[in-house]
Amino acid sequence: MRRSKAFIPTTKEAPSDAVLASHIYLARAGFVSQVASGLYNYMPLGKRVIKKIENIINEEMSKVGAQEVELSFVTPADLWAESGRIEKFGKELLRFRDRKNNPFVLGPTHEEMMVDLVRNRITSYKNLPLNLYQIKTKFRDEARPRFGLMRGREFIMKDGYSFHSSTEDLDREFDAMEAAYKKILSRLGLDFRVVEADSGAIGGSGSKELMVLAESGEDTIAVCSQCEYGANIEAAVRGERTEIPESPGVEFKKFRTPGIKTIDDLAKYFDVDSYYTIKCVAKKVIYEDEEEIVLFFLRGCDNLQEVKAINATDALDIVDVSEDELKEIGLIPGFIGPLDQDKAKHVMDNALKYAPEMICGANEEDYHYIGVDMSVISDVAYFEDIAEVNEGDRCPHCDGTLSFTKGIEVGHIFKLGTTYSEALKAEFLDENGKAQPFIMGTYGMGVSRLVAATVEQHHDEFGCIWTKQTAPYMVNIMISNIKDEAQNEAGEALYEALQNAGVEVMLDDRKERFGFKMKDAELIGFPYTVIIGKELANGLVQIYNRTTKEKTSVAKDDIVGEIMELIK
RNA sequence: CGGGGUGUAGCUCAGUAUGGUUAGAGUACUUGGUUUGGGACCAAGGGGCCGAAGGUUCGAGUCCUUUCACCCCGACCA
Incomplete structure (x- = not known):
């Protein structure tokens, strides 16, 4: 291409609203231009990079036997009602009607469409497994699009779906896809980490995220100093604590603690490590058609991980609750404890199980209990892992310690199980002639986000530095x-x-x-x-x-x- | 969705507190000339319904009302 004829409008100045390096340089160097919030045009250079990435994905997918398809971007709203996700996705689904007044949705992801494509066409275990994928524009009406291509409303995604007759076969495919995804990111020249992830709204039994390491990443991930363990902070777990602070060593007693409302004050007041205090985080838990206040109890040195809390309560959402709301049901903020408490449901963090010598609120103004042995309620209370790991915590798999780093989520792979095949009644006949729902996996990779992630990781003060595999021109x-x-x-x-x-x-x-x-x-x-x-x-x-x-x-x-x- | 901010030339922004010539700069663009190893210089040009609608006024980019768009923080987010 002759530069004199090329449509590459470079500018000396960055658009005023660009914050991230990738956004600034992709705009300045004439790769993309913004049309509206979260919507971008790809100009010739941008389009070429997209194609480069797509080609690599296609090559690697073909190597593992996945077949490329392309499903309609416009999807019938009926399908979304059938799976129940029309409510779950809520306003993120862009809905509209055609001239005959039929409701449609712009596809934000294609589980429903893909299941619909396969059901009644694949009807025998003999035709399984099957792995279909597409690289396609998606639309999610994000509440707050930002960071250029990083979080747009319209974006390009590679989405793959596999169908199996057994969970073992799904496990095999899941591993194969993880390997293929790693290969793709390596070929693109990216520094990344595969981490354990929360399955989120999409459901399923297990999931992993592929994170491109970058300071500007929106996700926090915990990684081990010694082994391969890595996890999104939302899903990270830790090993048993080895260094236990010196215990206070006191008898059970109710103790007057006037005005001592915070964990800091409490630990100082008794001169103990906050490890020996019990923190209560009160939240309002939202379900489909009701909401209630739930008390989450943790060690004072830990913080509540909200995603874990949502999973522990099976809630749709968790929101803050005001002191007044707590007082209304007879709880005394600052002095809430797990003993003799029947005002609200509770969830205890696993770290509190059988914990001795604890200090906690006495559910009475200006009083705390000291010397509490949690054994007294450990067999009847509801325990879950709801604590967020801290930097310096032990790795759950080895002697290493966990530290935090930032990542850009460029891929997410799930073991879906039968969630969608059951909802959409997609079944095959097994060896015994019995109808079974497909066991599914789903594998996503953000193609347009990869463009941004590549620049995030490969740039300097002068602009982009494309790798050989992604360069629009070599x-x-x-x-x-x-x-x-x-x-x-x-x-x-x-x-x-x-x-x-x-x-x-x-x-x-x-x-x-x-x-x-x-x-x-x-x-x-x-x-x-x-x-x-x-x-x-x-x-x-x-x-x-x-x-x-x-x-x-x-x-x-x-x-x-x-x-x-x-x-x- | 809560809080904050910004809309003036293709782009980056002045001008708006206190209403008053024909609305400015830099950059980009066109033409001519000079220059040619790190975003050059001189000269001449083209380009604006001052986000939109309504109002106040003799007069509105500037004041008032409504509205739209975009950005930031948060909530949200396969």
């Missing part, structure tokens, strides 16, 4: 002075030679100055720029490496060979 030939006949000829010749060699090459033949064209090349981020300039008089050209920012002089006649070597 080589940029920059003719320093277009009016110089010799330079022009050499540039044209090299352009033709590289094109003939099948290299994706851009020829910067614009009538601009050296500095302008270099800045532009750096902003776009071509892996290599061949500078044809002054040194041509001595039979030399230069290769500028975008990653190292080094310029290497090469004899003009050797340049094609050099380039071919570099881009291998």
Whole structure:
């Protein structure tokens, strides 16, 4: 492509609303342009990168036997009613009616559509397993789109769905998909981590997220210092604590604690580690058609993990509750404890089970109990893991310690089980001629988000730095002075030679100055720029490496060979 | 959905407190010339319903009302 003819509107200034590096550079370098909140146009460079990523995904999917399909973007609302997700997704589903007044939904994901496609077509265990996928625009009417391509309303996703006759076979496929996804991210040149994840609203028995490590990531992940363990903070668990603080060593007693309402105050007052205090987090728990106040009890040194709390209560949502609301049902904020408490339901964190020598609220203004042995209620109370892991906690699998890092969720794979096949009555006949619902897996990968994630991880103060696998063009030939006949000829010749060699090459033949064209090349981020300039008089050209920012002089006649070597 | 902010040239922004010539700058664009190894210089140009609607006024980019859009923090989020 000739730069003089290319539609690549680069700008010196970033759009005022761009915050992330990826957003700023993709906009400045002319890859994307915003049309409305969460909606973007891909310009030629952006489209080329998308295609690069899609090709890699297609290659890896084909290697593991997944078949590509393409389902309609517009989906009948009936299907969503059938699965029950029309309510679950709520306002995120963009709904509309056609001229005949039939209700439709723009697909935010395609479980329903895919199950509908397969049901009554695959009817025998002999035709299983089956893995179908597509790369397709999705639409979710996000409450707050942000960060450019990172969280748009319309985005491109690779979504795959597998159908099995047994859970063992699903497990096998799940592992195969995890391996394929890792391969894809490695080929894209990304630094990533596979982590345990919460299954969320989509349901199912297990899920893993693929996180591209980046400071700007929206997810916090806990990773082990020694082993491979990693988990989204929402799902992270920890090993038994080994260093137990010195215990207070007191008898059970009710103790007057005037005005001592916080864990900090309490620990100070008794001069004990907050490990020995019991924290109560009161929340309002929302169910489909009712809501109630639930008390979550944890060790004072721990914090409530809300996603775990939602899972522990089977709730749709959990919201804060006011002190007044607590007082209305007879609870005394600051002095709520797990003993003799019948005003509200409770969930105790596992770390409190059989815990001795604890200090907790006495459910009476200005009084706490000390020397509480949780054994007295441990066989009747409801215990769950509801605590958020802390940095420095022990790894659940080894002696290592957990630390936090930020990640961009670019992939999420699920063992779905029969949730959707049952809801949509999608069944096959097993070896015994008995009807069984399909056992399913689902595998998502955010293609447009990968574009942003790649730039997040590969950029500097001058712009994008594309990896060889993602670069829109591998080589940029920059003719320093277009009016110089010799330079022009050499540039044209090299352009033709590289094109003939099948290299994706851009020829910067614009009538601009050296500095302008270099800045532009750096902003776009071509892996290599061949500078044809002054040194041509001595039979030399230069290769500028975008990653190292080094310029290497090469004899003009050797340049094609050099380039071919570099881009291998 | 709660809280905050911003809408003026393709882009980045002044101008709005205190209403008053023909609405500005930089950049980008066009033409001519000079320049040609790190976003050059000179000259001449084109480009605006000041987000939209209504109102106050002799007069509104500026004041009032309504509304829309976009952004940020949070809630939310396969």
